[in-house]
Amino acid sequence: MLSLHQLRCFLATYEQGSLTAAAEELGYAQPSVSEQIRGLEQTLGVQLFRRVGRGVIPTTVADTLRPHAERTLAAAEGTRLAAQQVRRIETGTIRFGMFGVARLYAGADLVADVLERHPGVRVELIGQNSSEVHEDLRRGRLEAAMIAMPSVTSEGMEVRPVARDEVVYVSADPTHLERPVTARRLAEAQLVMPDTSWRHDDSVRTLLRQMLHGTGLNPTTRIEVEDPEIAVELMGRGYGDTVLPRGAAEVLLPRLAPHAGYVSLRPRLYDYFAVVHRAGAVLSPAAQLMIELATARIQRIAEPL
Amino acid sequence: MLSLHQLRCFLATYEQGSLTAAAEELGYAQPSVSEQIRGLEQTLGVQLFRRVGRGVIPTTVADTLRPHAERTLAAAEGTRLAAQQVRRIETGTIRFGMFGVARLYAGADLVADVLERHPGVRVELIGQNSSEVHEDLRRGRLEAAMIAMPSVTSEGMEVRPVARDEVVYVSADPTHLERPVTARRLAEAQLVMPDTSWRHDDSVRTLLRQMLHGTGLNPTTRIEVEDPEIAVELMGRGYGDTVLPRGAAEVLLPRLAPHAGYVSLRPRLYDYFAVVHRAGAVLSPAAQLMIELATARIQRIAEPL
DNA sequence: GTGAAAGCATAGGCAGATCCTTGGGATGAC
DNA sequence: GTCATCCCAAGGATCTGCCTATGCTTTCAC
Numbered sequence: 032m033l034s035l036h037q038l039r040c041f042l043a044t045y046e047q048g049s050l051t052a053a054a055e056e057l058g059y060a061q062p063s064v065s066e067q068i069r070g071l072e073q074t075l076g077v078q079l080f081r082r083v084g085r086g087v088i089p090t091t092v093a094d095t096l097r098p099h100a101e102r103t104l105a106a107a108e109g110t111r112l113a114a115q116q117v118r119r120i121e122t123g124t125i126r127f128g129m130f131g132v133a134r135l136y137a138g139a140d141l142v143a144d145v146l147e148r149h150p151g152v153r154v155e156l157i158g159q160n161s162s163e164v165h166e167d168l169r170r171g172r173l174e175a176a177m178i179a180m181p182s183v184t185s186e187g188m189e190v191r192p193v194a195r196d197e198v199v200y201v202s203a204d205p206t207h208l209e210r211p212v213t214a215r216r217l218a219e220a221q222l223v224m225p226d227t228s229w230r231h232d233d234s235v236r237t238l239l240r241q242m243l244h245g246t247g248l249n250p251t252t253r254i255e256v257e258d259p260e261i262a263v264e265l266m267g268r269g270y271g272d273t274v275l276p277r278g279a280a281e282v283l284l285p286r287l288a289p290h291a292g293y294v295s296l297r298p299r300l301y302d303y304f305a306v307v308h309r310a311g312a313v314l315s316p317a318a319q320l321m322i323e324l325a326t327a328r329i330q331r332i333a334e335p336l
Numbered sequence: 337m338l339s340l341h342q343l344r345c346f347l348a349t350y351e352q353g354s355l356t357a358a359a360e361e362l363g364y365a366q367p368s369v370s371e372q373i374r375g376l377e378q379t380l381g382v383q384l385f386r387r388v389g390r391g392v393i394p395t396t397v398a399d400t401l402r403p404h405a406e407r408t409l410a411a412a413e414g415t416r417l418a419a420q421q422v423r424r425i426e427t428g429t430i431r432f433g434m435f436g437v438a439r440l441y442a443g444a445d446l447v448a449d450v451l452e453r454h455p456g457v458r459v460e461l462i463g464q465n466s467s468e469v470h471e472d473l474r475r476g477r478l479e480a481a482m483i484a485m486p487s488v489t490s491e492g493m494e495v496r497p498v499a500r501d502e503v504v505y506v507s508a509d510p511t512h513l514e515r516p517v518t519a520r521r522l523a524e525a526q527l528v529m530p531d532t533s534w535r536h537d538d539s540v541r542t543l544l545r546q547m548l549h550g551t552g553l554n555p556t557t558r559i560e561v562e563d564p565e566i567a568v569e570l571m572g573r574g575y576g577d578t579v580l581p582r583g584a585a586e587v588l589l590p591r592l593a594p595h596a597g598y599v600s601l602r603p604r605l606y607d608y609f610a611v612v613h614r615a616g617a618v619l620s621p622a623a624q625l626m627i628e629l630a631t632a633r634i635q636r637i638a639e640p641l
Numbered sequence: 642g643t644g645a646a647a648g649c650a651t652a653g654g655c656a657g658a659t660c661c662t663t664g665g666g667a668t669g670a671c
Numbered sequence: 672g673t674c675a676t677c678c679c680a681a682g683g684a685t686c687t688g689c690c691t692a693t694g695c696t697t698t699c700a701c
Contacts (some may be wrong), residue, residue: 075419083476092427114380124396171388
């Protein structure tokens with residue numbers, strides 16, 4: 032079987048014109064190189080050098096094969112080099128999970144932070160929602176992620192909360208914002224809620240369900256949409272109120288519903304942001320980098336823990 | 337140390353998405369492939385697959401390295417293929433030794449014969465003279481050759497005569513050609529001799545020296561030139577006679593000295609053509625081919641043995 | 642929920658490859 | 672002729688590669 036080691040010995044011998052010199056260059060004893068050359072000649076079925084008493088002389092076959100051997104070794108070196116560069120995060124792809132609203136807060140800045148420090152890399156910010164990210168983590172498609180809690184159960188996952196953001200009641204009607212909103216008021220509200228497809232996993236929905244659980248009530252969602260932007264815009268036009276993490280409200284309201292405001296719930300509810308990865312996993316440098324940068328960004332918007 | 341085997345296992349695993357499937361494709365047991373992957377990850381210092389209970393998932397590092405691994409394996413395959421082609425004489429260089437007058441007889445036809453059968457090869461017909469060829473053989477720079485005998489001693493060489501050519505006396509003066517030329521007549525002649533630089537090794541000169549040895553005489557060389565063509569042309573203009581192998585005379589006279597003729601020496605002298613290579617050498621297919629074709633060509637011009 | 646199947650890791654053992662040292666033969670320089 | 676150089680050959684130590692057997696985790700079907 033052809034091996035890189037054989038090719039290295041071949042090239043050294045060809046260039047040095049001597050097995051002894053080649054062995055010295057490669058740091059081996061002379062018989063070892065001799066054996067490699069013999070093995071190469073046997074696997075290829077050709078004679079590469081004529082042994083002529085003292086010294087060896089390359090045959091025309093050796094002349095022909097030399098550029099091929101050089102190409103092969105160069106390609107192998109390229110492989111090694113590419114791995115080195117990836118290891119130093121000079122190149123390659125960084126894939127990181129981040130669900131909807133966290134990405135809304137910090138996504139663009141996070142990518143900018145990464146590219147600032149590592150201009151050569153590709154960045155993939157994966158995940159429409161928290162539970163999809165969770166599934167990707169579990170299946171190994173993602174190494175680490177920033178998710179919102181409480182969410183689906185996290186068996187086999189290591190979850191480290193890094194920040195929390197209050198969940199607030201948002202309305203374009205000032206009379207709805209005069210006092211903190213209780214469970215009873217919430218149950219009576221007409222709501223425009225985003226993230227319809229994920230309503231069973233979404234952390235804000237989960238919080239609201241927990242809040243109303245003791246009262247036997249359910250919030251009325253008058254309108255269900257996918258995008259928080261659409262929900263906010265509809266809320267601004269008076270089609271209903273909505274419930275959002277405060278960070279999202281502060282990002283979206285000035286742009287989409289300048290006349291709307293928000294107020295706390297009573298009791299206050301909090302959405303937690305956490306770093307998640309498989310329990311017991313050794314994180315790559317790239318994942319550690321993403322975790323560090325994402326945490327820093329989230330903590331500039333939400334409340335650090 | 338990086339190895340082709342590791343890269344083969346890596347690619348098979350990447351494409352199959354499973355160590356077990358890769359092992360089956362490669363014809364190994366699963367733990368063997370597993371070990372190779374682990375070794376590759378260790379030598380490169382990166383994680384290529386995430387082990388996730390059932391199955392493995394390639395990391396983004398694996399995505400990045402895959403094309404490099406493919407290039408490397410393709411280059412290695414190219415090396416193997418090139419060797420195969422050389423072995424079948426489909427490509428590569430054929431180097432063969434042939435000294436002056438033999439090349440004059442058969443050189444162009446020999447090259448044509450080779451290219452007819454093996455259109456992809458390069459051909460090198462090496463050697464200004466017999467003794468240079470001999471030295472190249474001894475040093476290993478040439479594998480085999482066609483030389484003229486008697487020449488320098490052939491210790492360590494295997495010499496197989498394949499044809500002989502009579503050495504004849506050539507003159508533009510018909511009176512010189514009426515009878516076979518004896519040693520006495522030869523010693524009195526004014527000669528124009530080619531191959532000046534090699535006069536001590538040249539086989540025709542050696543024959544003449546042997547012929548005159550018993551008489552205590554030396555041939556008078558009025559003019560010494562390098563090329564047989566020049567010698568024949570000067571002879572044709574009457575500046576002297578010359579001595580040549582008959583094959584050379586028949587090639588050169590019609591073109592360069594149409595009024596000249598030739599006659600035998602007494603006793604007759606013969607130049608022998610022989611195939612030569614290092615004693616005990618195993619000849620490559622290319623060398624065997626050249627020997628076969630060169631022998632056939634020489635035997636169509638000179639007298640086969 | 643439970644058992645069966647799939648897939649990877651680990652452990653132990655065997656065969657072959659790799660590498661070294663020592664010694665012998667051929668060649669070339671003086 | 673003598674010595675130095677350079678290759679091959681042989682023997683032994685170590686390492687690598689590969690196998691089988693086994694255990695653990697995840698996945699899937701009932």
